[in-house]
Amino acid sequence: MSDPLVLLAWCDPERRHVRWSWAGIWVGLLVVDQHRLVYHADGAEKFSAPMAQARFVWRGSSKMTAARFDLHLPEAVFRLYLSPPSTTAPQPDPSLMDHIGGALDRISAVSLLGGTLGTLGDASGVLDNALSLPGAVTQLRSGHRAAEELRTFLGATAPVTNAGGDGSPPATGLAPRFVRGDQQTWATTVRFSLGGCTVACAHSDGSVRLWNTRVGTSRRHLQPFGRSNVVHDLAFAGAGRVILSAGEDHCVRLQDIVTGAEVARLTHPDDVRRVCVDIGGRWAATVCEDMTARIWDLRTTKLVRTVEVDCAHSMLFAPTGSGFVVSDIGGEISYFPSPDAACTGRTEKGEGVVDCLALSDDGRLAVGDSEAGVVTLFSCALDRVIGELRHSTPIACGTFSPSGRSFLGGDEEGNIVLWNLGTGQCVLRLPHQSRVESVDWDRRTGLIATGTLEGLTVWDLRDSPADGDL
Incomplete structure (x- = not known):
């Protein structure tokens, strides 16, 4: 390992959980070799340290970002991203290359610069053999390659860990029922219809693709917001005949899945950012960028309530009845027994955003910590903790099994993990190639749908060794 490695990296020195503003974000070059690491941005050295004193804690990715990690140094901790943390993140200045190129004899780089992947060649710092790589999907994939390159380069030079403990079972050899995706987009959300005969997958190109769950054939291709806006969340209503799409044009669109027509x-x-529908199909709940949670009557499509939660982040209806939970950006969870009722339970969980929320038929709540591989189980009234599920990396999404005997979580490193809630043990692991963005478990068919960078994957766990734990 004689050659230094140079990677383009975005750095948040405050390690913020939610980035409403990009003020204070640096974009620069991380240079590592056998003995030392240095981070350059804005024409200056921001920090450096001996490799022996550096610790890399990998945090995985999110819907709009590639791999990230916390860099623990003796004097501070920095959060770094290996591709743009969002579509509005600051772009690198080409002078970055000139700033450091002269100091290096040879640089091996896996980096993204203004949509370009290339190798920094000699001391002049000129970008050689540049390839045009348009689109956010390419940025994500390039970031994942950069993470793999950095992990390989580090080897045993610096401590590299994942947040949380270990204990996952070996990966099973279960083959998926079918996989549907392409090289230009990634999946943002997956949802089964109420009857389980259709599975919907929202993609980063703004499309919503509907598939027959039995044979994997296409049912319909919808484009609710055109081709420039991402669909962030989906929900079915009207006995599965209507699909709700939450997106970037200040609305939730309701479309007939048979005709494709917009109905409201x-x-x-x-x-x-979030939309969900109660099991009866009457109420819809939404959360948008103004951090307000709202309840809508789908019979009239009228707003009936603004929920009394400050800085709402996520929202979820119970699988039975019309109770719902709301999480805020500080990690507090509130429970409401009906759309018109006051809050009856509240608890504090973690120190930041909660990405994983799930409710069981009997009212248990599962909350995944955004920073560590812990899923905490709460009682129906949110008045006590009834258990914990531990994993090696943060759980990004999850759901209870229809029977309530198990919990399925998707982690930031691309694994689906199944826990037996009676024993608290991991009994199954299904690997993917990238972070699991979304997971759904159909109550009627028992099928599992997962959404990743590669697209939609549908599994039948009844054919797995964990069949008895479902």
């Missing part, structure tokens, strides 16, 4: 829309003051 729920207008918001900002882009909508």
